[in-house]
Amino acid sequence: MAACALDALESEETLRFDHEGRTFVITRSPEGDYFAIDGHCSHEKVHLADGVVDGYIIECPKHFGTFDYRTGESQAPPACIDLRSYEVKVEGNTVFIKI
Amino acid sequence: MVIVGAGEAGTAAAVALRECGWRGPVILIGNEVMLPYERPPLSKAILVEEMNPGPKLLVTPERLAELAIDYLQGRNVEWIDRAAHTVTLSDGAQLAYERLLLTTGARPRKLSVPVAPESRIATLRTYADALAIRQIIRRGCEVVVIGGGFIGLEVAASAVSRGASVTVVEAGPRLLTRAVPAPVAELIRAKHERAGVRIESGAMVEGIDAHEGRSKVVLADGRTHLADLVLVGIGVVPNVELAQAAGLAVDNGIALDETLTTSDPHVFAAGDCCSFPHRLYGARMRLEAWRNAWQQGAAAAANMLGANRPYENVPWFWSDQYDETLQIAGLCREENVPVARNLGAKGHLFFYLAADGRLVAACAFGSLGAIAKEIRLAEIMIVRGLAPKAEALANPAVNIKSLLI
Missing domain, CATH: 3.30.390.30 (FAD/NAD-linked reductase, C-terminal dimerisation domain)
Structure with missing residues (x-):
């Protein structure tokens, strides 16, 4: 699924991507690589695209649960359930995620 | 390690003790007969959700077992013997501690004016309080909220969204005087008024009478409001009595140093019940806030194990309004x-x-x-x-x- 253009994000920035009733957060790493995980925090239904990114960590904007956006693994409470991560590949100037 | 109080701070501390590598006993004592739960949803989701307003648990029974946290529910601690390093519970049981953490929280402040015993007034602190309020607020009922602080305004927003008619009575000149700068408080007032909440600032309550099964809020200027529910949200009082009886220093809460230690080096405190000096602001403060409770609980746990780290987290508050x-x-x-x-x-x-x-x-x-x-x-x-x-x-x-x- 085409998600965004390659230059859509700067490093440590996020983008919300919605598809068929599901929602994802796409994050660009300090090295410029793209990653995708579930969009809503596993603690409450709050979108992570509104959170701050620091290195490889994305933080929920409401209650500060954190996740490694490369794997979806939860890092700090109150979030304690891992999120799903999705395969990302870049073809030409487009970022695709495998949903 | 014994923790008195199983709210946000105490529960975070219990978990943090394990995360910091403590392998000895961890005993978490709560005075409610249920698992530790989150309080923020009590004034919001629990009041408005159509279906099944269950508590949002801080920790599952499985997680408590996995972490070997011994959770004693429905128990009060009556006495601390600091010389003997023991606490005595309401059922007479005695527990020994190496380090003690007090996370006793705060309780709603009571009105200082006459209140008729048969009037229907409520405060909101516990899950049981929230369920009781939920039973009453419905389409067409009249709710008077005394106090234009966070709790009062969140209940007002929840009640009006369920179709109740809501009046907020605030003694001060504006809403949220303690916590929020004036221009932002004004935005919040406008939001409530657009939603249909009536807000009366500078309104002093003189007493609450009962009137044909309802409550009558009497204001100093002689006006009255009839209500099916009067929600009193005029702040909280820190629960310091246990600490005080044990001879620990108290100063607007259980008085701590910057490492969250009380005047006894074996006793710590965290959350709404304590005051501590904050380096960034050069002042002693007591915070009544969700994030402070769990961060301070976790920080106190590390210091109970000897980390000796000053607590310097920036105060942070949040409130949902509509x-x-x-x-x-x-x-x-x-x-x-x-x-x-x-x-x-x-x-x-x-x-x-x-x-x-x-x-x-x-x-x-x-x-x-x-x-x-x-x-x-x-x-x-x-x-x-x-x-x-x-x-x-x-x-x-x-x-x-x-x-x-």
Whole structure:
């Protein structure tokens, strides 16, 4: 699924991507690589695209649960359930995620 | 390790003791007969959700077992013997401690005016309180909220969204006087009035009578309001009695040093019940806030195990009002210089600078997406003691993240 253009994000920035009733957060790493995980925090239904990114960590904007956006693994409470991560590949100037 | 109080702070501490590597016993004592739960939803989701307003648990029974946390529910601690290192429970049981943590929280302040015993007044602190309020608020019922603070306003928003008719009676000149700068409080007032909540500032309550099964709130100017429910939200009183009886120092809460230690080096405290000196603000403070409770609980746990780290986290508050969110990082004083940043229609954001130019607080109201990143970045600037230029903060074309360097 085409998600965004390659230059859509700067490093440590996020983008919300919605598809068929599901929602994802796409994050660009300090090295410029793209990653995708579930969009809503596993603690409450709050979108992570509104959170701050620091290195490889994305933080929920409401209650500060954190996740490694490369794997979806939860890092700090109150979030304690891992999120799903999705395969990302870049073809030409487009970022695709495998949903 | 014994923890008295199984709210946000106590539960976070119990978990943190294990995460810090403590292998000895951890005993968590709660006075409610249920698993530890989150309090923020009590004034919001629990009051408005159509179906099954169950408590949102802080920890599952499986997790407690996995971490070998011994949770004693429905028990009060009656006495601390600091010389013998024991606590005595309401059922007479005695527990020995190596280190003791007091996370006894706070209780709603009571009205100091005459209240007829048969009147229907409520306060909100526990899950049971929330269920009782939920039973009463429905379409067409009249709710009077005494106190224009966070609890009162969140209940007002929940009640009006369920079709109740709501009046907020505030003694002060405006809403949220203690916690929120005036321009933001004004935005919140406007939001409530658009939703149909009547707000009466400068209104002193003289007493509460009962009248044909309802309550009658009598104001000093002679006016009265009839209500099916009177919600009293006029602040909280820290639960210091246990500490006081044990001879521990108390100063607007159980008095701690910067490492969250009481006047007894074997006894610690955290959360709403304690006051502590904050390096960033050069003042002793007591915070009544969700995030402080769990962060302080976890910090106290590390210090119980000898970490000896000062607690310097920036105060942070949040409140949901309808579809919008208020977030405040830091503490704002009268003399701080406000700098407004234009977020367009989605929200309002104010930064507050001290006389030396340092950022000391930021306060925003609007959609979560519009404000959360900015407040979080402001918090990082406050921690680092940065003095960003007012022009840059005010300019929406300047990315706040670029000011962190």
